[in-house]
Amino acid sequence: MQSEWLVKLPLLQSVIKKKEVLWCNPLVEPVATGLSKTHLSKDDITDASDRLERFAPYLAKVFPDTDTGIIESPLTPIPMMKRELETTYAVNIPGRLLLKQDNALPISGSIKARGGIYEVLKHAETLAIDSQLLDNAKDYSQFDTPAFRELFAMHKIAVGSTGNLGLSIGIMSAKLGFDVTVHMSADAKQWKKDLLRSKGVHVVEYMDDYSKAVEEGRRQAEADPSCHFVDDENSTDLFMGYAVAGERLASQLKAQNITVDEEHPLFVYLPCGVGGGPGGVAFGLKLAFGDHVHCLFAEPTHSPCMMIGMMTGLHDQVSVASFGLDNKTAADGLAVGTASAFVGKTMEPFLTGCYTVEDQTLFMLLKKLADSEGIWLEPSALAGMIGPVQVTKSKLPLADSKYATHLVWGTGGNMVPEDEMKDYYNHTRK
Numbered sequence: 001m002q003s004e005w006l007v008k009l010p011l012l013q014s015v016i017k018k019k020e021v022l023w024c025n026p027l028v029e030p031v032a033t034g035l036s037k038t039h040l041s042k043d044d045i046t047d048a049s050d051r052l053e054r055f056a057p058y059l060a061k062v063f064p065d066t067d068t069g070i071i072e073s074p075l076t077p078i079p080m081m082k083r084e085l086e087t088t089y090a091v092n093i094p095g096r097l098l099l100k101q102d103n104a105l106p107i108s109g110s111i112k113a114r115g116g117i118y119e120v121l122k123h124a125e126t127l128a129i130d131s132q133l134l135d136n137a138k139d140y141s142q143f144d145t146p147a148f149r150e151l152f153a154m155h156k157i158a159v160g161s162t163g164n165l166g167l168s169i170g171i172m173s174a175k176l177g178f179d180v181t182v183h184m185s186a187d188a189k190q191w192k193k194d195l196l197r198s199k200g201v202h203v204v205e206y207m208d209d210y211s212k213a214v215e216e217g218r219r220q221a222e223a224d225p226s227c228h229f230v231d232d233e234n235s236t237d238l239f240m241g242y243a244v245a246g247e248r249l250a251s252q253l254k255a256q257n258i259t260v261d262e263e264h265p266l267f268v269y270l271p272c273g274v275g276g277g278p279g280g281v282a283f284g285l286k287l288a289f290g291d292h293v294h295c296l297f298a299e300p301t302h303s304p305c306m307m308i309g310m311m312t313g314l315h316d317q318v319s320v321a322s323f324g325l326d327n328k329t330a331a332d333g334l335a336v337g338t339a340s341a342f343v344g345k346t347m348e349p350f351l352t353g354c355y356t357v358e359d360q361t362l363f364m365l366l367k368k369l370a371d372s373e374g375i376w377l378e379p380s381a382l383a384g385m386i387g388p389v390q391v392t393k394s395k396l397p398l399a400d401s402k403y404a405t406h407l408v409w410g411t412g413g414n415m416v417p418e419d420e421m422k423d424y425y426n427h428t429r430k
């Protein structure tokens, strides 16, 4: 299979050599056309957004660091980092550079606080309605009462995760009172397992990779009708939780007087693992900004599962191993060998492209961002950062626009313990 594809898609020759590459999606189409090819719509996002709004009084009560109970992150200009990128790569990046700081999202400090928490809340709401416990005359802070906790204690939630999704699902489910199990792969960090256990979450460990943990978790959950399995690869609830980011970003840009239109394109760079997080966010952005937003996914050179899946059109029928890649990367949130077919197919008309990043580059950028802006991200979250360099050097339309806004999605970091972060900074931990 390999040699045939290498002839058909010459870029794959660089991919198998683990070079940093940019792939431009030939199937990208106007948003209106793309929308006719999916059953997902703006109404689904509005539904998710309204649900999060209903839960705000509850979240504000049980997680005071959410403030108003709306889980959102800052949008931060990073001009010093822009200069660093320009010097390091000897390019001029026209336009401005912003960082969407999902590293600072409340509750679980990563992009998973969007989709993961949303799915748990939706499940809790459904159970409360089905058991006629929900009092429509009261706000949702009623979820923080013994009656609700007793109901949820009779129900299980399970998820398979490399780490951050497990943190979000585990923390939120345990807070509501669910009996929750996180199935974790061998590459998941010890501190994540410890933290979850300290909150009463069951952690099951596997000596295998992410796919194995998910498969085993799914198998055990399916055998138990009281168990809700959070399916990272196929869940539209997760996807919609992420997609709400689109309208949120639109109001943040507006508040900073930043225009997005025909002459002012928005380029967004999203680190991609299995695809749900970046896919959901990109879908939400496409609905919020139409054809003026250009989304690119970033993956490690050792784990470019979405790039390979979309290039070949084989999606989950191909893995990075099919092309001799080992799926070994320090970007643990992105260590995924097979992408979600649901996300890959949904993104086909919407995604501008994918590019790959070496682990060395992630560590170099981590240090530069900390030194120049005082912002600390985990290695996975830096994958977006060379996007503006890749796009500026490319022949993509509007890539040279001085009116462009380049937005790097900083997907995680705040939960990483300080000593671990110091090791990342000094690149002493692999």
Ligand SMILES: *Cc1c(COP(=O)(O)O)cnc(C)c1O
Residues within 6 Å of the ligand: 110, 111, 112, 164, 165, 271, 272, 273, 274, 275, 276, 277, 278, 279, 333, 334, 378, 380, 381, 411, 412, 413
């Ligand atoms: C999960 C994760 C991603 C990617 O999200 P997927 O849904 O797996 O594609 C990116 N960065 C961080 C820090 C993550 O935890």
